[in-house]
Amino acid sequence: MLVEVHLRSPNKKVDHMKTLSMPSHASRRDVFRTAGTAFVGAALAGLQAPNARAQSYTPPAGGGELLRLSANENPYGPSESAKQAMMAAMSEGWKYATAEMPALAKLIAEREGLSPDNVIITEGSAEVLRIVSLLYGSQGSEMIAARPTFEQGPDYAEKVGGQLVWVDLDKDMKHDLAGMEGRITNKTGLIYICNPNNPTATMVQTKDLRSFIGVAASRAMVLVDEAYIDLVDDPAGSAMVDQVRAGKNVIIARTFSKIHGMAGLRLGFALARPDIIKRMNEVRMSSPNKMGLVAGVASYQDKEFMASSRKLVRECLTMTCKTLDELGLRYTKSQANFVMFDTGKPLREFSIAMRQKGVAVGRPFAPYDTWCRVSMGRVEQMPQFLDAMRAHFKKA
Numbered sequence: 001m002l003v004e005v006h007l008r009s010p011n012k013k014v015d016h017m018k019t020l021s022m023p024s025h026a027s028r029r030d031v032f033r034t035a036g037t038a039f040v041g042a043a044l045a046g047l048q049a050p051n052a053r054a055q056s057y058t059p060p061a062g063g064g065e066l067l068r069l070s071a072n073e074n075p076y077g078p079s080e081s082a083k084q085a086m087m088a089a090m091s092e093g094w095k096y097a098t099a100e101m102p103a104l105a106k107l108i109a110e111r112e113g114l115s116p117d118n119v120i121i122t123e124g125s126a127e128v129l130r131i132v133s134l135l136y137g138s139q140g141s142e143m144i145a146a147r148p149t150f151e152q153g154p155d156y157a158e159k160v161g162g163q164l165v166w167v168d169l170d171k172d173m174k175h176d177l178a179g180m181e182g183r184i185t186n187k188t189g190l191i192y193i194c195n196p197n198n199p200t201a202t203m204v205q206t207k208d209l210r211s212f213i214g215v216a217a218s219r220a221m222v223l224v225d226e227a228y229i230d231l232v233d234d235p236a237g238s239a240m241v242d243q244v245r246a247g248k249n250v251i252i253a254r255t256f257s258k259i260h261g262m263a264g265l266r267l268g269f270a271l272a273r274p275d276i277i278k279r280m281n282e283v284r285m286s287s288p289n290k291m292g293l294v295a296g297v298a299s300y301q302d303k304e305f306m307a308s309s310r311k312l313v314r315e316c317l318t319m320t321c322k323t324l325d326e327l328g329l330r331y332t333k334s335q336a337n338f339v340m341f342d343t344g345k346p347l348r349e350f351s352i353a354m355r356q357k358g359v360a361v362g363r364p365f366a367p368y369d370t371w372c373r374v375s376m377g378r379v380e381q382m383p384q385f386l387d388a389m390r391a392h393f394k395k396a
């Protein structure tokens with residue numbers, strides 16, 4: 001088992017992207033001349049975004065739209081009910097959203113068997129990750145996180161003076177809970193568990209996570225990021241909300257960006273003990289906007305839309321895994337709206353080849369430098385990617 005401590009982000013995103021698109025011996029002009037086509041130029045430009053997480057989406061030079069299979073969005077959303085709610089609320093935009101935030105907190109609390117003071121509504125769940133990192137992972141505290149995982153919380157903790165303790169995923173590319181438990185010290189303020197994990201889409205066994213929390217939450221705050229929980233095989237059985245009900249040191253982060261298809265509307269929430277929610281409210285720096293909130297209230301009650309999104313995501317996953325099997329490529333067992341597979345070569349080659357076919361795929365996640373995270377699009381869009389895959393790997 002590999003356990004390492006790093007005091008810097010392990011992914012070195014910006015440096016990596018620079019070397020990826022700009023060989024040291026070549027000038028930018030040389031690269032473009034050698035490539036010979038404006039198409040490749042556009043692809044490289046797309047991969048050169050200064051912050052790899054916010055990669056650019058330059059449309060393909062040959063026309064048409066770039067297919068975004070890179071950010072784990074849900075292209076079926078927002079739901080019709082959410083759109084109608086936003087249309088109806090548009091002319092009310094002059095008012096602060098004083099009524100909508102408590103209304104949504106009440107709905108969520110009712111469904112989760114909690115009280116509204118167990119809920120904080122935020123501008124996306126990234127805001128939850130930042131608030132929690134600030135409260136429990138800053139100023140000399142240690143934050144334990146898996147490598148690779150979704151880095152927004154750890155990156156922020158580091159910026160506010162926290163020290164990161166990275167623990168590699170296990171051989172099945174799942175959180176190594178025993179390894180993480182072994183790294184808890186009296187300096188540990190926060191432990192981040194992303195379940196299912198982004199970028200691997202893998203999950204830990206529910207009973208293992210419950211026993212981990214049993215130990216870890218008595219020594220530090222445990223943040224369970226359940227951004228993709230509505231897409232897993234057994235959402236109700238896998239969620240850790242019972243640990244909040246039991247009054248433990250556990251915070252659950254959720255989002256409307258995934259199954260609800262509302263990433264651009266910026267809405268998320270967290271569930272925790274009332275005293276923790278109170279502290280979180282005290283340091284929050286933003287609130288969701290009225291459009292996101294009214295859309296969220298509608299979408300949260302739209303079970304038909306959620307069921308249909310789930311079904312369509314799974315249809316795309318089946319198609320994708322079938323192609324991966326056909327091509328003999330290794331991939332993770334996905335419990336989310338994306339899957340990670342081994343391209344067998346540095347990811348940049350594959351990413352550029354896909355850009356040339358008008359498809360944006362996920363960025364690199366060290367140390368899995370040959371693995372690609374691909375998000376599910378609409379069912380009718382997937383053949384564009386899957387045909388490009390076949391052409392790429394059959395040629396290789």
Ligand SMILES: Cc1ncc(COP(=O)(O)O)c(C=O)c1O
Nearest residue numbers: 124125126150198227255257268
């Ligand atoms: C695991 C995880 N957590 C949190 C987020 C942040 O989502 P948002 O701020 O849009 O709610 C994402 C986004 O991709 C994610 O994958």
